[in-house]
Amino acid sequence: MTRVAMKNQELSKIFNEIADYLEADRVDFKPFAYRKAAITLETMEENVAEVYANGGLDALENIPGVGSSIAEKIEEYLQTGRIEYYESLKKSLPVNLEEIIAIEGVGPKRAKLLFEKLGVQTVVDMEAAAESHKIAPLSGFGAKTEANILDGIEFLKRSKGRLLLENILPRVREISERLRTLPEIEKVEIAGSLRRMKETIGDADFLVILSPKAQKEGAKRIMDFFTSLDGVEKVWGKGTTKASVRMKGGYDMDIRVLSPRSYGSALQYFTGSKDHNVALRRIAQDKGLKLSEYGLFRGAIMIGGKNEEEIYRMLGMSFVPPELRENQGEIEAAKVGKLPRVIGYGDILGDLHCHSDWDGGSNTIEELAAAARARGYQYIGIADHTKFLKIEHGLDEKALEARNKHIDKLNKKMDAEGTAFRILKGCEANIMPDGSIDINDAALEVLDFVIAGVHSNMKMDKVAMTERMIRAMESQNVDIVSHPTGRLLKQRDEYPLDFDKLLETAKKTQTILEINSSPQRLDLNDLNIRRAKAAGVRMVINTDAHIVGQLSFIEYGIAQARRGWAEKEDIINVHPLPRLMAYFKKQP
Numbered sequence: 001m002t003r004v005a006m007k008n009q010e011l012s013k014i015f016n017e018i019a020d021y022l023e024a025d026r027v028d029f030k031p032f033a034y035r036k037a038a039i040t041l042e043t044m045e046e047n048v049a050e051v052y053a054n055g056g057l058d059a060l061e062n063i064p065g066v067g068s069s070i071a072e073k074i075e076e077y078l079q080t081g082r083i084e085y086y087e088s089l090k091k092s093l094p095v096n097l098e099e100i101i102a103i104e105g106v107g108p109k110r111a112k113l114l115f116e117k118l119g120v121q122t123v124v125d126m127e128a129a130a131e132s133h134k135i136a137p138l139s140g141f142g143a144k145t146e147a148n149i150l151d152g153i154e155f156l157k158r159s160k161g162r163l164l165l166e167n168i169l170p171r172v173r174e175i176s177e178r179l180r181t182l183p184e185i186e187k188v189e190i191a192g193s194l195r196r197m198k199e200t201i202g203d204a205d206f207l208v209i210l211s212p213k214a215q216k217e218g219a220k221r222i223m224d225f226f227t228s229l230d231g232v233e234k235v236w237g238k239g240t241t242k243a244s245v246r247m248k249g250g251y252d253m254d255i256r257v258l259s260p261r262s263y264g265s266a267l268q269y270f271t272g273s274k275d276h277n278v279a280l281r282r283i284a285q286d287k288g289l290k291l292s293e294y295g296l297f298r299g300a301i302m303i304g305g306k307n308e309e310e311i312y313r314m315l316g317m318s319f320v321p322p323e324l325r326e327n328q329g330e331i332e333a334a335k336v337g338k339l340p341r342v343i344g345y346g347d348i349l350g351d352l353h354c355h356s357d358w359d360g361g362s363n364t365i366e367e368l369a370a371a372a373r374a375r376g377y378q379y380i381g382i383a384d385h386t387k388f389l390k391i392e393h394g395l396d397e398k399a400l401e402a403r404n405k406h407i408d409k410l411n412k413k414m415d416a417e418g419t420a421f422r423i424l425k426g427c428e429a430n431i432m433p434d435g436s437i438d439i440n441d442a443a444l445e446v447l448d449f450v451i452a453g454v455h456s457n458m459k460m461d462k463v464a465m466t467e468r469m470i471r472a473m474e475s476q477n478v479d480i481v482s483h484p485t486g487r488l489l490k491q492r493d494e495y496p497l498d499f500d501k502l503l504e505t506a507k508k509t510q511t512i513l514e515i516n517s518s519p520q521r522l523d524l525n526d527l528n529i530r531r532a533k534a535a536g537v538r539m540v541i542n543t544d545a546h547i548v549g550q551l552s553f554i555e556y557g558i559a560q561a562r563r564g565w566a567e568k569e570d571i572i573n574v575h576p577l578p579r580l581m582a583y584f585k586k587q588p
C-alpha cells in the first residue's frame with residue numbers, strides 16, 4: 001500500500017498557496033476551505049489520482065472537505081498538470097509568497113502590502129528593505145515589526161536547507177516500498193538522520209542490498225529506477241553502486257548498493273550520526289580493531305559486520321537505538337549497560353490533545369474516537385480550544401457544557417454497546433499574559449483534565465514569561481501544559497523561559513508537560529525531555545490533531561521522546577484509564 005501519493009502532496013501544496021494568495025487579497029472564508037482541502041489531501045490514505053480514476057468528479061466531491069469548485073480544480077490538475085486559477089493568482093501578485101511568509105510575523109496580507117509599497121518580491125528584497133529602514137515608516141508596521149522581520153530572516157537563514165521530518169519521511173517510505181518491489185533488490189533500508197528520526201532532515205539516505213539472484217546489470221537497473229522516480233528534478237550523480245538526486249520537494253536523496261556481508265556495518269555507518277560514528281571508531285581502535293562501513297576488522301580479517309547488533313556487541317556495548325545515536329552520552333551509557341529502556345512506538349494507549357469540529361477542527365468527536373479505536377487506543381482526550389482563541393472558534397463556558405453533554409452521550413452509547421473505550425472531556429485553555437486562564441474555574445472543574453497553553457503575547461521577557469507559566473501551573477485546574485516552550489521549527493525559537501524554574505514548579509505542582517507531536521512543534525525538544533526526566537517531571541505525548549489523519553503524528557512525538565531518552569515510566573499516556581486519571585490533580 002502506498003501511504004502517501006505524490007499528487008496528494010502536490011495538490012495540498014497548491015491549495016495552501018491558493019489560500020495564501022486569497023488571504024493576501026483579504027478574501028473571506030475561501031482560504032479556510034482551501035486549507036481544509038489541503039490538509040485532507042495531505043493526510044488521507046487514498047491516492048487522489050486513483051480516487052479520480054475510479055470514480056471521476058463525483059468521487060472527488062465525496063472527499064470530506066472537498067466541494068465542487070475544489071473538485072474541479074483537482075480534476076484540472078490531474079488532467080493538465082496545472083490549475084488556471086492558481087496560475088492567475090500567482091500572476092496577480094508576482095512575489096515568492098511561500099518564501100516570504102515563512103518569515104515569522106509576515107503573513108500574506110503584509111507580503112502584498114510590502115510588494116505594493118516597496119516592490120518586495122523575495123526574502124533578499126525584504127532584508128534589504130528592512131536594513132535600510134524602509135519598512136518601519138509604513139502604516140501598520142513600525143520599528144519593532146521591522147526588527148522582528150530581520151530576526152525572522154536571520155532565523156530562516158539558520159535553518160535553511162533542512163526540511164521538517166514530516167515533509168520527507170512519508171515520501172521516502174513510499175519510495176522504499178517501491179524499491180522493495182524490484183526483483184533485483186533483496187533489502188532496503190532508510191538510513192541517516194531519517195532513521196534517527198531527527199526533527200529536521202538534510203537529505204535522505206537509502207541503502208539497498210542486491211538480491212543474490214540479480215544479474216550482473218542488476219545494480220545498474222536499480223540506479224536507472226532510482227534516478228527516474230516520479231518527482232526527480234535533477235540527477236546530481238549516477239554511478240554503478242551509488243546515485244544522488246534532487247527531488248521536487250526541495251531535498252536530495254542518496255542511494256547506495258551494498259554487499260550482504262557488510263550490511264550491518266554499512267547500516268551502522270550510514271545511520272550516523274557522524275559524531276556517534278567517530279566515537280564508536282575510537283572504541284574499536286582502543287580494542288585494536290578497525291571499524292568502517294565495510295566491516296569490523298582485526299588486521300585484514302573481518303570479524304563482524306553482518307548486522308548492527310553484532311558490531312555493538314563486539315565493541316562491548318549494548319545496542320544503541322538509532323534515535324539515541326548523537327554522541328550525547330549514549331556511548332558511555334551503552335558501555336556500562338546503562339542505556340535507558342526508551343519508550344516503544346506501540347506503547348501509547350491514547351491521545352489527550354485532539355481538536356474536534358466543536359472548535360473548528362475537521363472531524364466530529366465520533367470520528368476522532370473511531371480513528372483512535374482503530375489505532376488500538378483505549379481512550380481519547382478531546383481538548384478543544386476555549387474562548388480566548390476566537391480565530392480557532394474557542395468554546396465559551398456554555399458551549400463547553402454542551403460539548404460535555406454530547407461526550408457523555410457518546411460514552412453512554414459505547415457503554416451500552418459494550419465498547420471498552422472512553423472519550424475524555426478536556427480542553428486546551430489559553431494562558432493569559434498574567435498567567436490566568438481564559439475560562440472560569442467552574443467550567444474547568446467538571447472536565448476530566450485540562451490542558452493550558454500559551455497562544456498569544458509570546459514576545460514577553462524571560463522573567464514575565466516564566467512567572468506567567470508558573471502561575472498557570474499552580475492552578476488546581478491545570479493538569480497539562482501544551483507545547484511548553486512555544487518554538488516552531490524553521491520559524492521561531494523557544495520563548496525566553498527559565499526552564500529549570502518551570503521544571504521545579506511542574507514537579508512541585510504535579511503538572512505534566514506535553515511532548516507535542518506536531519511536526520513543526522516537537523515541543524518539548526529532545527534536550528528538554530532529558531531535563532524533565534532528570535527532574536522527575538512527568539510528560540504526555542500528544543498530537544494536537546485537528547483532523548483524524550494527524551493522529552498518526554504520534555510517531556513523531558514518540559521519536560522525540562526516544563531522542564530525549566524517555567522511558568515508559570516518564571510518560572503518562574502509556575497507562576490504562578484508571579492509572580492515567582490518577583496523574584491528574586483533581587480526583588473524581
Ligand code: DGT
Pocket residue numbers: 191192193194198200201202203204205269270271272273274277278
Ligand atoms: P542530514 O542529512 O544532514 O540530516 O544528516 P545525516 O546524519 O543523514 O548526514 P549525511 O546524509 O551527511 O550522512 C549520512 C550518514 O553517513 C551520517 O549520519 C554518518 C555517515 N557519514 C557521512 N559522512 C561521514 C564522515 O565524514 N564520517 C563519518 N564517520 N560518518 C559519516
Ligand code: CA
Pocket residue numbers: 192193194202203204205
Ligand atoms: Ca542524510
Ligand code: CA
Pocket residue numbers: 192203204205254
Ligand atoms: Ca546523504
